[in-house]
Amino acid sequence: MTFVPDSDLRRLTPQVLGALVRRYGHFDTAEDAVQEALLAAATRWPSEGVPDDPRGWLIAVGARKLTDLLRAEQARRRREDRVARWEPPPRVTDGTPADDTLILLYLCCHPALPPVSQVALTLRAVGGLTTTEIARAFLVQESAMTRRITRAKATIKQSGLPFAAPAAAERPDRLTSVLHVLYLIFTEGYAATTGPALHRVELSAEAIRLARMVFQLLPEDGEVAGLLALMLLTDARRDARTASDGTPVPMAEQDRTRWDAAAIAEGIALITAALPRGPVGPYQLQAAIAALHDEAPTYDATDWPQITLLYEQLLARTDNPVIALNHAVAVAMSRGPRQGLDLLDKLRSDPRLAQDHRLHAARAHLLNLLGDPEAARAAFGRAATLTTNLPLQRYLRAQATA
Structure with missing residues (x-):
């Protein structure tokens, strides 16, 4: 065998x-x-x-x-x-x-643990991520994440928490952490922080599988449906995101015939059914943004003004620096690169993004559009030094020398 x-x-x-x-x-x-x-x-x-x-x-x-x-x-x-x-x-x-995976997921998200430890422990035990990958997802030092996971496991051991599905009345209290865990697992699978490939398909597939399980348990919850829709609509583009040699392909250059039409249709159906039920949460808004990208027949036909408005609604609900970065890019596409660059420059003082390659790569792109190739080259180079994903690193270096 x-x-x-x-x-x-x-x-x-x-x-x-x-x-x-x-x-x-x-x-x-x-x-x-x-x-x-x-x-x-x-x-x-x-x-x-x-x-x-x-x-x-x-x-x-x-x-x-x-x-x-x-x-x-x-x-x-x-x-x-x-x-x-x-x-x-x-x-x-x-x-x-x-399959005890879902019960294990709930155990890791038990209220006896601080919310951040719930997420970290579940990524380790259910998602299979290394401590380095989890630390990068949280934008913290690896040593700090190691201590956090160790304390979380000690709490599980000392508390005698039962290994059982929570009662129906307890599930809403754990749901926010559960969904955040699945989101981070999917994100690491769709855009790997380290390693020789842009994707870690097994992680994104596992996140979708677990999200389906939670959706079957809570089919009327709009955020559960929104998260599953977001995963499907995003993962639908995976095959078009890399060239035959593994080089990343920007969305503007992707062959949209390679997008997974069945996954897009399922994701759009989920978010279309969830939005009218309200209230609308962050995952539903992100799924709506992903749907606008997937429904556009070409990159130039993307409804950037609507995407910008949706990001503004997201910013009103969450203090997430990556959401702010994506909003700045949407502003650049809908209102001009100068406005987008001004917003990105304000984010440079945010310590959560200072060492994130995405900020510098976005700045490089906008600087190039504004006719400043020297500054764009430096920003692409800085982005390449900050990522530990090898295909992305090669792509950013190629952009710096192009």
């Missing part, structure tokens, strides 16, 4: 972790056990072959590893016996394994 791809292991990881935490608790110790099970799979499967039930194999090995870790910590004997007797959770009636 062929070896299981990394994408499949990434998909199985939160299921295995969720199964262990459901049965035994010990969130942080269970996470260590799952990592050891994955290492065992990487060592043994290439020579021994992939088992018929990779998920069950990982759960069984993880349970044994958890036994060892609990013994090392001098855990009580009754918990060791439970681990020794434990079997994988039963399959549901259609023959597919029970």
